[in-house]
Each structure stands twice: as structure tokens, then as C-alpha cells.
Amino acid sequence: MGKRRILIVGGGTAGWLTAAYLARFLDLADNAQIEITLLESPELGIIGVGEGAFPTIRTTLQFLGIDETRFIRSASATFKQGIRFNDWLHAPAADGTRHHYLHPFEAPFYTEGTSLVPYWLLQDERARVPFAEAVTIQNRVAENQRAPKKQGEGEYSGPLNYAYHFDASRLAKVLQARAIELGVRHVSGLLTDVALDADGAIARVNTRELGALEADLYVDCSGFRAELIGKALGAPFKSVKHVLFTDRALACKIPYADPDAPIESFTIATAHDAGWTWDIGLEGARGIGTVYSSTHMSDDQAEAVLRAYVGHDAYKARIIPFEPGYREAQWVKNCVAVGLSGGFLEPLESTGVVLIEAAVAMIAELFPHNGPVDAPAKRFNALITGRFERIINFLKLHYCLSRRDEPFWRDNADPASIPEGLQELLAQWRHRPPGRFDFLLDLESFAFFNYQYILYGMDYRTDLSGGRGDFPNMAAAEKLFARIRGFSEQATADLPTHRALIRAINAG
Template sequence: MRSILIIGGGTAGWLTAAYLARFLDLADHPHRRITLLESPEIGTIGVGEGAFPTMRSTLRFLGIDETRFIRETSATFKQGVCFTDWLHAPQDGQRHRYFHPFEAPLYADAPGLVPHWLRQDKATRPPFAEAMTIQNRVAEARRAPKGPDEEAFTGPLSYAYHFDAGQLGRLLAERAVELGVRHVQDRLEDVVLDAAGRIDHVVSREHGPLRADLYIDCSGFRAELIGRALGVPFRSARPYLFTDRALACKLPYDRPDAPLPSFTIAAAHEAGWTWDISLAGMRGLGCVYSSDHMDDARAAATLRAYAGDRIDEVETRLLSFEPGYRERQWVGNCVAVGLSAGFLEPLESTGVVLIEAAVAMIAELFPHHGPIDAPARRFNTLMTARFDNIVSFLKLHYCLSRREEPFWRDNVDPASIPDRLKELLDQWRHRPPNRYDFILDLESFAFFNYQYILYGMEFATDLPSEATDLAAMRAAEKLLLKIRRYGERAADDLPSHRQLIDRINGQPAS
């Protein structure tokens, strides 16, 4: 007999429960048990969240139909992130923007293509993402990443989703219970440790003591097990990532047929940035900021300036967080997943992908017999490295800025840049990022993701001048022209994002 007790619901708890129930095949293995303890007094914040393309594989594995997912979570398609005003503040009506698409460069492995783009005239060459992938044009044209007749979870372009987190939690809960998870609605009252310092049992208000072989802490920032009971130290990322607050809300569209972007908008402001996520029925907005550089009143004014007067008609929620993670996330018979394990910031939707990575690892490493903590060291090594590498990737977005406000100047200070990132930046001044810079199992982002951010932020890679190879130059130009033509054709052929979402939801086409 092996039993698992998950503390906490929400996206982390219910995704963990459903995934493990599916992986461990509870229906055919009655000697395995999964119970989820969820307090009915604690709700889920559903202001609009984003995911990675990995979510498609996760949903498919769980057996959740894509159409059902989109309908029940107010979901839309997400093709990447559009960054506005990160390089510099608006100047004389001019605003800088660049796109980070999910699609890999169409010819990522073509020798000489990126160097050819780097050697082009900076004043006349197209933006990097526009030159290297067709997705840039498709997204800017507000087109969907797939057609209405494509099979579920597939399409000509890579994509993820925007969704309402509260609605997703309910959908995952239904699926987890279908897969055999026992749902206990009760309040956690106490955590009792044994003589060795491990969890002996937890105490709930109505159901009394609850015991398991493995306890999974999905209790959010409260970290009831890993933090309060076991006292595992928290490693702050504030020396590198300064944002620690967000003021969030939902805002209805002006009209039902409003155009629907298929990307997250990340608009920089004086002390952070604002997310703008388009759900099916409304927008999720959030002003992310550093409390060391902006007070709450100024943040409210910043969000109002972005969203307009209609924001006065809706409720806003202030969220506080400390960027960082637990130094050890699996200790004895307890493993933390989600916010209890760590959180960095909303940029690039890393919160959900860290949940996916953790639960997949727990499933693959799960000790069916022997010591329950046998995988702990390996799990901690992999997850710590993944958190560290995400810190560097997120910092990359900030440390290349030319904005003059104190928040941005502090981000450019070399003392605030992780040593590994500084080393890579020094190398990338003379060559573009490549796959040998990264170890796949420790990364959430590929080398071309770094290229999109670097060259979107106009980072200078100084390649040596070479004797003109006319054949190579002509081949590169043909590839770039082909990408442009493919992009134009895709933007013509694919439906608008609004049309596809309305069709999936059974509404008349806009």
C-alpha cells in the first residue's frame, strides 16, 4: 500500500492529484490511494493566467478534451508574449515593442542564418522574431495558431493558453475525482511530526487525523507543511528580481466582438510591468511592481492609466509575494509543489510550468517500495537548478533595458545580475546563444528563447567581418524571404482568433 495526501487545491493541488492519479492508474491499482484535503474557506485567484505549450501535452495526458477545457475555463490561445516599452520609455510618441513567440525559428539549425541577420544593417533589417518565424506575423494579425478543423492539441503553430485559474482548478478537480482521487473538504488544523522530524499525520477540523506515506504541500504561499511545520529555509531571489507585488483585476470587453489578441501583453512602466491577458469574456490585468520603487497608491494610478476609467467599476486585488524558492523542496516524506515550493514572478508564465515539471518528476521518480524519500536528492537538485535558471532568464528581460527610472537602473547594475548570466552575456557579445549553453533537463527555455529576448532588446552581438560568401548570403536571403512569405500566407489562411474562440464556444462567428 502506498498513499499520498495532498494539502491544498487550486491549480497546483488538483493538477498534481489528477496527474498522479492518471500516472499511477488508481482504477487498476487499489493498493494506491490519493487524497486531497482542501479548505472550503480558501478560494483561488482567477484573474487570468497563462501557460506554456507543455500544457497541451498535460491536458492530453489527463484525458481532458481541448474544447471542454476552452469552454469551461474561458480559455483563449496564446502564441507568445508581446513586450512593450521594455527597452526605453515612450519617446516623442514612439514606443518600442518586440515579440517572443512560442514557435522555434523556422530554420533554427540553418547554418549562418542568425549570423546573417546580425550582420544586416540595424536600421533596415526586420525585427528578429519577424525575420525568423512566421508566428510573429500571424500573432500581429490577430490570427489563431490553428484552423477550426485541426485535431485537438495540434496545429501548424505552437501555442499555449490563457485561462481563468479558478475555473481551471474546478475542471481539474472533476477530472481528478473521476480518476479515483478522494476529495476531503475540511480545514487543516495541525501538522504532527514524529521523533525523526518527519510528518506523522495531519489533523483536520472535521475528519480528525489523516495519514499518508507521502505528503504533498500545495497550500500556496502559506506553505503549511514545508515551511511552517518542517521549517525548510526559503531562498529569496530579491537580489536579482525586484518585483514583489501585483494589483490585479478583471475587466469586461467594451463589446462582445472585440478583437482578441492571441498573446500576453507585458507593458513596462516606471517600476515594473503590467500584464494584459485576453480571456474569452474579459481581460485579466495586473500591475506588477517593486514595493521598493513604487507604493500601492502609485501602482493603482499606473493600472488605471493603462486600463482607463472603467477600472473604477471593478474590484482590484493586491497580491504580495517574495520571489524565491525553498532550498529543499522534498524533505523526508513531504514534497512541495507550486507556490509552497517557490514563486518568482508572473513574467513568462513560469508558475504553471514549474508545477508541471515538479509533478511529472514526482510521477517518474515515485518510490513504489523502499524509502519514500529515495528520490529526494535528485528531485531537489533538478528543481533547484530549474529555479536558478529561470531566475537568470527572467533577469535577462530587465538587465538590458535603457530606461532611466531607478527601478530599471537598479536592474542594470551588474551586482544584481546572476554570475552565470553575466558569463553568458559576455560570450553572447561575440556569438549568438546556442544549444550547448544549456542542459535540457535543467531548463524551461531553449537557446532560441534567449535569442528572442536578446535581439528583441537590441543586444549587440559583434561578429567579425568575413569575406563575402555570395552563395551563403544568397541562401540566407532566400530562407528569410521564404519565412516572410509563409508568414503572410499563414496570416491570410488562418481564422481570426476571435472567430475561432467564438466557434469553439458555440457562438455565432464575429
């Protein structure tokens, strides 16, 4: 059997995560039959839109053999226990009243197979506590700027589920160092053109500094430019702007006014007239960005939104335009796309990194050690397309339940903009909460309880009153709700502040 050569075009999070993951999975250091090279341009920087991840990143980093402490120190990382949504249900009232809810990463508490969700739904709507606060201790812990664990509780583990916020360019450097340790060859050169063979597959890529580079499998991690999958192979791009309207972001970094300022334990997502603003707490600064629809808001208006949020204009912001959508064929002949080259939806819920993780795990599992290199293409494309479609539904859920009256939000609530599959689920969820059989595991990035947090955070009404008799354990459920409340108070008292834990890790 001949050697299989993999050439990854592009660095950044997508390129270096792909390189390190494949090197680890294929045991590159001890496998003379596989060669992995990463070509990185010396002139192109990292976009670094995504400075947040989903809890899957812990498993990925652990698999790569990257020490958690080293990662946190090297990537300026902090802990992320979920997303807090401000003003999504309705705009701030004249008297200053505002609505907010948390999407925590911890699953709702249950015992002996009994779900508390129906019992919460059957409580008096006017008196019950918010859903996430009722069913998990993480709500109170995160709202009180506590860490999800104590120092010394073990790598990638702790009493509460968590992900990270991080500096994207620093994360890429951590992944690069690990990939090279695992045997990946790193070359620097500017891609000049791509030559195709008689069958329309990639024959070689040509570079300014290194001449021609050849491989059996080419991985396109060239970002929005999509040099291989888009420009060379012409894989069509499917826009979903008719469903997800945001297509621009205005991003900046703001230092803390006080080095001892608390670090939030979640991403803050604050809705505005035509989109939302992210606020991410890193160790030494906050990453802040306004996401908006250019159909509903001008760049100048977005700048005013960002300035009002930050409270001053002493920052440098850059506009990042993007087209929400994806390629239905992300593996074409001997080329597979990972990251922005395959598609991008929007920064909400950190799906950019999630999709990189999903793609590279599938490439590793499906990797053709011999035979046609495109043998897995049809399967890969079906799985990645299904994943994109379901993420689109999940992201749309955040918008279409809003009662805000600006045109952007009314357009989002218009059934014509809501995918049919999501409309069918919403109709069913009028009479029962989301459950695991609503979702196909290998196509999902989010579990049924993630949908519950959004639905019930946005005051969606699931009416179980007609079947009240089917839920006879109300007294036991009330005791459980009280226990969760008690555990919440205890955990908040016991856990260190987020900044204290990050400081201790960095000092160690």
C-alpha cells in the same frame, strides 16, 4: 508490499494538477496498491495569479486525457502564441514613438541544419526587420490577432506552437473533475495542525472536520502559506529579491466594451516606471495586473499606473504581495512541495504553471513504490533548484538589458544584481548567438531560441562582423527570409481571427 498513500494538502491548479497527473501516471484506477487523497479547505480561495501557461501545458492536458475543446469551453480559455513586450527597452518618447518586440512560441525557421540567426545578425541594423518577424511567421500572425490554427485541425495540434490564457479557478475545476474520474478521493476540511514523529517527519495532519489524516507521502499544495514544508518542517526559504525586484501585483478583470472586440493572441507585457503590466485576453474579459517593486513604487502609485492603463477606475483590484524566491529543499523527509509552497518568482513568462508541471512530472517518474519514501529527495531537490536558478536568469534577462532611466530599471542593469552565470553567458553572446550547448536540457524550462528572442528583441548586439567570411550563404539566407515573409502573409490571410475560432469552439 503495503499500500502507498499520498495525501495532497490544498486544491487550486497545483493541487488538482498534481492529483490528476499522479493518478494518471500511476494508473490509480487499476492499482490497488496506491491511494491518493486531496484535502481542500472549504474556506480558502484560489489566488489565481497565473492566467497564462507555456506550450508544455498542451502535452500535460493531453496526457491527462482532457479533451481540448472541453478544456477551452470549461476554463474560458483562449490561445496564447507568445508575449509582446511594450516599452521594455526604453520609455515612450516625447513624440509618441514606442518600442516593442514579440517573444513567439514558434522556434526560428531553419533548413538543412542551417540557422538564419547569424545571417540576420550580419544584416544592416538600421534596415533589417525585427528578429522575431524575420525568423518566424508567428510574429505577423499574432500581431494581426489571428488564431494559431483553424477549426478542426486536431486536438492540441496546429501549424503554429501555442499555449493558453485561462481562468485559473475554472482550470482548477476542470482538473478536479478529471482527477476524481481517475480515482482521486476528494475530502473537504480545514487543516488545524501538523504532527511530527520522532524523526521529524510528518506523522499526520489534523483537520477540524475529519480529524487526523495519515499518509506515506504528503504533497504540500497549500500555496504561499506552505503549511507543511514551511510551517511544520521549517524548510528555509531563499529570497531572490536582490535579483528580481518585483514583489507585489495589483490585479483586476475588465469586461470588453464590445463583445466582438478582437482577442489578442499573446500576453501583453507593458513596462512602467517600476515594473510592468500584464494584459491577458480571455473570452469575455481581459485580465489586467500591474507588477511592481515595493522598494521603487508605493501601492498608491501602482494604483495610478493600473488606472491609467485601463483608462477608468470602474473595477475592483486586489493587491497580491509575494516574495520572489524558493526553497532549496522542496522534498523534506516524507513531504514534497508543489506550486507556491515551494517557491514563486513573478508572473512574467508564466513560470508558475511551468514549475508545477515540472515538479509533478518529476515526482511521478521518481515515485518510490517501495523502500524509503524520501529516497528521491536529494535528486528532486537538485533538479528543481537548478530549474529555479535558470528561470531566474531568464527572467532577469528581460530586465537587465533595458535602457530605461528610472531607478528600478537602472538597478536592474547594475551588474551587482545580475547572477554570475548570466553575466558569463552575456559576455559570450557578444560574439555568438545563444545555442543549445549553453543549456542543460533537464534543468531548463526555456530553450536557447527563447533567449534569442529576448536578447535580439532588446537590441542586444552580437558582433559577427569579424567572422563574416564564415557565413557565405547570404544569398540563400535572403531567399529564406523572403519565403518566411511570404508564408507570414499567406498564414495571416488563411487563419481565422482569434475571436472567430474561440467563438466557433464554444458554439460547437
